[in-house]
Amino acid sequence: MQQRLAANRRRRATGGSARDPSPLAGRVRDPDGLKMRPSHARKKGRRYRYYVSAALIEEGVAHGARGWRIPAAELEAAVARTIAAKLRDPAFQARMIASALSGEAACVALKQMCSQVSELLQDAASRTAREILQMLVTRVALTGDELRADVSPANLRGAGNGRIPGLAALELPDFSVSATLKLQRRGPELRVILGGAAAPPPTPDPHLVRTLIEARCRLADYLDPATRPGIGDIARREGIDIGDVSRSLQLAFLAPDLVQRILGATQPVSLTADQEALARGVACRDLLQLDEVGAANGGGRLQALRGSD
DSSP: OHHHHHHHHHHHHTTTTSSSOOTTTTOEEOTTSOEEEEEEEEETTEEEEEEEEHHHHHTOGGGTOOOOEEEHHHHHHHHHHHHHHHHHOHHHHHHHHHHSOSSHHHHHHHHHHHHHHHHHTTSTTSHHHHHHHHHHEEEEEEOSSEEEEEEOGGGOOSTTTTTSOOOGGGTOOOEEEEEEEEEEEETTEEEEEEOGGGOOOOOOOHHHHHHHHHHHHHHHHHTOTTTOOOHHHHHHHHTSOHHHHHHHHHGGGBOHHHHHHHHTTOSOTTOOSOHHHHHTTBOHHHHHHHHHHHHHTTSOHHHHHHOOO
């Protein structure tokens, strides 16, 4: 009974009893050196997990508390990628082999562990990856420009439904991993951006791409000579605000170089799918030319493209 109670306490401390557990619970320190706790919020029926500075939870912003709020999935993915990059490093593997018990079997087991764990950590959102993080990671410290995690291989026992054998017998030493880090403010929370070998390959932001596609589709609809709908017609048909349609149509004129950067995932980090923010990237020269033509036709830039009715 005492063992069961102790196990329950450990599970609650690490967030293991939650439906969507946070594997780094109780182990993260924010850039101010203070503990961060797992938290969550719900929006439109969806659950979003965060690691939040304890002061923000205990006191709240209304009472003057200051701290950090980082999306849990981003932080966990950053830690997982950093560990995976370390495990793939041949020089690191050589040092670990030198530290392990001698024998060919030990070397084979160590190489197998590095390969398996690094591969499983690639999908940081998977149940197996989170299980590995919970076993391996003992501490995560964030600064303004670095992520540092302490790792204990001896804690890795039977992860991945037994696919990864326990490594306690090898007597591997604990080690630390680090990666350059940038914490980018995004509203009330922070976005985690890794650099160096641990940085993920760039992938286009699906929300940004979808926003651009919607803008082009609405413009094509607006310019359709067969139907010639007004902005209000498009808004009513899609069930959205007329102002959203108007801003969306402007995004069809987004500067070509910025469109290419979005598709290549090299756009500024601060650029989001917010239409008003995106509209600032519209090619001003092209819009001025359209405004001049539109004024001659008694209308605006869209009228310049559509021609007089």
